[in-house]
Amino acid sequence: MSFDYDLFVIGGGSGGVRAARLAASEAGARVALAEEYRMGGTCVIRGCVPKKLMVFASAYPGMVDEARAYGWDAAIGAFGWAGFKDNLHAELTRLEGIYTRNLVNAGVQVFDTRAVVKDAHTVALASGEEITAKHILVATGGQPFVPEFPGSDLAVTSNEMFHLDALPKKMLVVGGGFIACEFACIMHGLGVEVTQFYRGAQILRGFDDEARGHVADLMRGRGVDLHVGTDVISMERVDGRIAVKCTTGHDDRFDLVMYATGRVPNTAGLGLEQAGVRLTRNGAVEVDAYSQTSVPSIYAVGDVTDRINLTPVAIREGAAFVETVFHGRPTVADHELVASAVFTQPELGTVGLTEEQARDREPIEVYSAAFRPMQSLFAGSDDRVMMKLIVSRETRKVLGCHIVAPNAGEMIQLAAIAIKMGATKEDFDRTVAVHPTMAEELVTMKTPTRVA
Incomplete structure (x- = not known):
């Protein structure tokens, strides 16, 4: 059977881009990739990169305080969010351009549109065009999850934090994972009064108990108002602010509420189940050690598989997929001892x-x-x-x-x-x-x- 492409990749994040580029440039495969939003995925556009730049920005007030103890006549003025945001998005646009150019230079056909799986060898674009491929790779990543409760529509997620018109004076972060804790520290460093609620007994579940207790103590010591064993019951807009009612009586009003209570794989509406691809209970694509799904011609890498949701892991999985499928060297991505x-x-x-x-x-x-x-x-x-x-x-x-x-x-x-x-x-x-x-x-x- 003749196909339009040897490989069609759905998703332009780190894992999908790496797989597409290597398959085209090193294996000589005919490759196409579809991305419905911006090239670079969660890491580049709304995750690791912009977050780390905000981490850097938030550290400068502490550096100035320390500098004075070392004899410097140092002072710092107000933080200019608007200027920083402009520079931030200019950098993200630059990185997005690099991702796209690397794909094009490798010979990958890029479609700036949504693609869904129609069957084992066919994808359908939002334009109505249907394309066939010998292999399909799903690399659509994940997205933040906000539970439904009265007023939940008033919350933002980490996706929106890089697009705020202005910094709030007072905000609530809900969640205890690494994203919640990182943003609590970031916003506090930028001068925002930060409260954090987590329903569990201690933040950073899954990490070493002694280490996460140490982090919690330091966050509180630096001024984050951290409450564990606490969850939100409801939220409503009152006089331009968000009135939050919680389980422990720490009710308050905030200018912004950010939820970081988990992420879910981006599989909704992709047509995977109809094509015979098995999904786990949380919607992740079920794969074997070689990233192959229950449909032999369809593979998946990265956060959409919910294995280890880290950018370098997705990149390794994408490279292992190319080694296995296009070079004939069965390769398992190493998930042991990942720092x-x-x-x-x-x-x-x-x-x-x-x-x-x-x-x-x-x-x-x-x-x-x-x-x-x-x-x-x-x-x-x-x-x-x-x-x-x-x-x-x-x-x-x-x-x-x-x-x-x-x-x-x-x-x-x-x-x-x-x-x-x-x-x-x-x-x-x-x-x-x-x-x-x-x-x-x-x-x-x-x-x-x-x-x-």
């Missing part, structure tokens, strides 16, 4: 098992230290950083590393290399410390804090 960072202030970097996961699996030693780092200590800050290693008592391998500190994301990337290679606690011990640094604590902790 990640939460860009709160300070940051949380993590790789491997939490203490709770490790102790349920085998006997372990825990090495943990919390201390006031030199730079902020000199400036009179009470902030404490945390360094933690989880070690197997049998193999001596480091099973997990958790860091709460400024630039923890940079540190965990390097620690992850050693842990991925199977480094033991004695390998860490044999490594000479770089002094004076925060990270030297990782190689100087000699006595276990506890065993389990």
Whole structure:
């Protein structure tokens, strides 16, 4: 059977773009890609990139405060949201252009429209055109989820945070995951009075308990009004503000309410189930280790599969798909020991098992230290950083590393290399410390804090 293309990719995010570009440029495949919104997906347009730029912007007031303790006659004026937003969107447009040019230069046909799956080898464009392909790759990502309750339509999500006309004076962040915590810290750093509600017992569920408790304490210490065990009952517009009623009596009025209570895969209306593709209970595309769906010609990568929802993972999955399908080298994307960072202030970097996961699996030693780092200590800050290693008592391998500190994301990337290679606690011990640094604590902790 003759097809219009060897590969049709639905979704122009990190995973889809990588797969399309590699299939065209390295495998010589005839490739097309459809994106209904903007090229770059969640990461570039409404996620990692703009968020990290806002993290940078929000850190400057603290830097100025610290500079004064170091003898500088330093001051900072009001934050100009309008100017920053213009620069932010100019940068996103630049990156979007790079993504598109890289696809076109690789020989990929780009369709700036919505595409849905009609059958195992056919996609239908919003224009009415139907296109056939030997393989179809679904890479449509995910989107924020806001539960329905009285007044829920008054909430915004992380998608809208980059398009605000002006910064609110007072806002509520609802949620306890990394997106909620990051935006609570960002907005507080930009001068907004921030309250955060999370219905669970502690923020950052799924992360190491000691680490997430440390982050919560620091967020409160820096001025975020964090309430756990608290959920919203209803919201209504009153005198131009949003009146929020909650489960614990901390009712208040806010200028803005942002919900970050989870994300759902973008599979609604894609025609997947009608084509025979199995979906999970939350709407994610069900795939095997090679990203193949229940329909052999249809594959899926990235957040739409709800495996590990991180940009670098989606990119690896896209590359593994091309190796498997177009180079004939069956390749499984490695989902073991994937490092990640939460860009709160300070940051949380993590790789491997939490203490709770490790102790349920085998006997372990825990090495943990919390201390006031030199730079902020000199400036009179009470902030404490945390360094933690989880070690197997049998193999001596480091099973997990958790860091709460400024630039923890940079540190965990390097620690992850050693842990991925199977480094033991004695390998860490044999490594000479770089002094004076925060990270030297990782190689100087000699006595276990506890065993389990």
